[in-house]
Amino acid sequence: MSSAKNSLTGLILEYDSGLVPPPYSHVFRLALDWKKGNLEVQLDLHYTEREELSEEEILDEGFTVNDDYRYQGPLDQVWINPIQELFSSSKWTSKDIEDGGISLTPQGHGKEEGVKIPSNQEEWQLMAQDLIQAIYETVKKEAPLQIHFRKVDSERAWDCSLTVHFSHRQVVFDQEGKTRNLNWEYAIQLMKLIFTPDYHYELSKEAPGNKRGMYIDCGDGYWHELGKGVVNIDPSFDAVGKIKSRLDELIES
Incomplete structure (x- = not known):
């Protein structure tokens, strides 16, 4: 087990869909904390630029008029190790993600570190999607x-x-x-x-x-x-x- 994995006790994932048009465009902040052994999460998901669309246009794409979502609570700790493993194996880049992407703020021993941009963007976006789906299932918002x-x-x-x-x-x-x-x-x-x-x-x-x-x-x-x-x-x-x-x-x- 690497020292980075050992010291990692939490992670903040922030995502911006970038150039994706509404009603699909969105941002989210997913804060993960496992310093006490269990996994506590906080999700803030917000769909953007929908004011330029009519209600009918939004509904026609399979959305509702308010798809924003917030959650604060536990998640199964089975997710901790996969998150740590992905973080440990990730490479970092200085590339700008103004056009969309995900950034990470690792936390260790109670203090935040600097923001990191993973070069394996797709892997982290899939991880984030899986975690959000796990939240939806946990609160019975969606079925498996x-x-x-x-x-x-x-x-x-x-x-x-x-x-x-x-x-x-x-x-x-x-x-x-x-x-x-x-x-x-x-x-x-x-x-x-x-x-x-x-x-x-x-x-x-x-x-x-x-x-x-x-x-x-x-x-x-x-x-x-x-x-x-x-x-x-x-x-x-x-x-x-x-x-x-x-x-x-x-x-x-």
Whole structure:
């Protein structure tokens, strides 16, 4: 364990979406404190520049008229080690983030240090998103993400699901009533794969198919057939084929 990881007892993450237009543009401040062993968090999330949009324009994009959110309270301490590990492995840059990005203020032994700009911006933004999702689940603002899928071949059908619990950093795979926990990083990579292709909702159905194939419901109640209603966006990257392969591995393991 590095000395930096040893001395780190808290972290403040500040994010600005930069050039992203409203109603998506937002800023947040996420303060994390684990100096007493448990994890205490404070989130202040604010959507910006919405005054130039009508209420209808905001609603049409899937938002509400007030999506700002504040929270102060505990979060499962299972998140402490991943935060420390990411901080310990991060590189820092002097690059300006005026056009959007995340900055960190590490805290150790009760005092704040200087602001740091991580060069691995995407990793920290994903970490922040995961932590915010964990907060939403903890306070029951949102339910855990659940993805259902069915595989049909000439002999039978398999019905399975993946439930991602950000609140306690756990992924549960359910295969016809038998459950097991999956490695978090493996499952998150699978989630990224699942949301990579293009989903054609005009071809979706409200129930899974019974003909040979693989079907998926990404949590919204609509079933898509992989390879027909779900197609690759980038011809050089076979996301659909990789999803099929990963799901086959889960069913057979």
